[in-house]
Amino acid sequence: MKKNIFPSIQSIQLGFNKIEVTRGLWSVVPEHVPKTLILGNNQENVNRVFAEFSFPFVAKEIRSSMGKGVFLIKTHEQFHEYAEQNPYLYVQEYLPIDRDLRVCVVGNDVITAYWRINQSNSFHNNVAKGAHISFDDIPEAALELVRHTANRLGINHAGFDLVEVDGHYYFLEFNTLFGNQGFQQQGISVEGYIYRYITEMFTQP
Structure with missing residues (x-):
């Protein structure tokens, strides 16, 4: 029908599952994707x-969130069970990480970012699994990488998850539907950002 939509069609289609996410990231920032096989x-x-x-x-189900469907494989038996x-x-x-960085994009920019710190010495860093949120020492280089990547892919609504290993940033994934705990802790109205963006973008002559 040639109508404007939000989130963008790229956000919806690429964010649909981890295979599409990874292929999208490979297309624009392959050096920032961990070694991955999709077979x-x-x-x-x-x-x-x-x-x-x-x-x-690590083995993952292609459609999952909140740390579900992500497995640390230590034995042949565990992988056969996953398969x-x-x-x-x-x-x-x-x-080898104890935290990851969630960077939230709405429209053309980052609206918040925070570390999800693993406090239980478990494999998952998800807030839904008990991780602690920290807004301290957010690296600008990581935010700029997310801005660049989102712009290249046409993503205007997503939570990007990155990790830092030896000074290099790697994307784990991004999700069009993502948790709002960080927004709540900062008192940020994501609805306000969305409203302003679509008002500016969709009412232009």
Whole structure:
């Protein structure tokens, strides 16, 4: 119908599952994506995963959030169990971190960013899994990387998740639907940002 929509069609289609997210990131910032394999599920590809990754590594379901569907694989048995439940194999290298950075984009810019710090010595850094939110020492270089990436991909509503390893930033994923705990703690009205953006963008002659 040639109507403007929000979020953008790129946000909706790329943010639909982790495979599309990763392919989008590969297309514009491949050096900021951890080593990742996306494969059909068959025995040959299972063997390929074991050949290319050492334990531990990470396996993910392609549609999940809040830390669900993300597994730290330490044994052959654990990966076979994952493979039995998933039609695709999505495997990433394990990065030794105790936090990740959530960067929230609405419209053409970042509206907030915060660390999600793992306080329980577990694998997940999600707030839904008990991580602590911190707004301290947010690196501007990471925010600029998100701005650049969102702009290249046409993303105007998403929460980007990054980690820093040895001074280099890696994207884990981005989600069009993301938690609002950071907004609440800062007293930010995301609805206000959305309203201003769509008013400015969609009422232009």
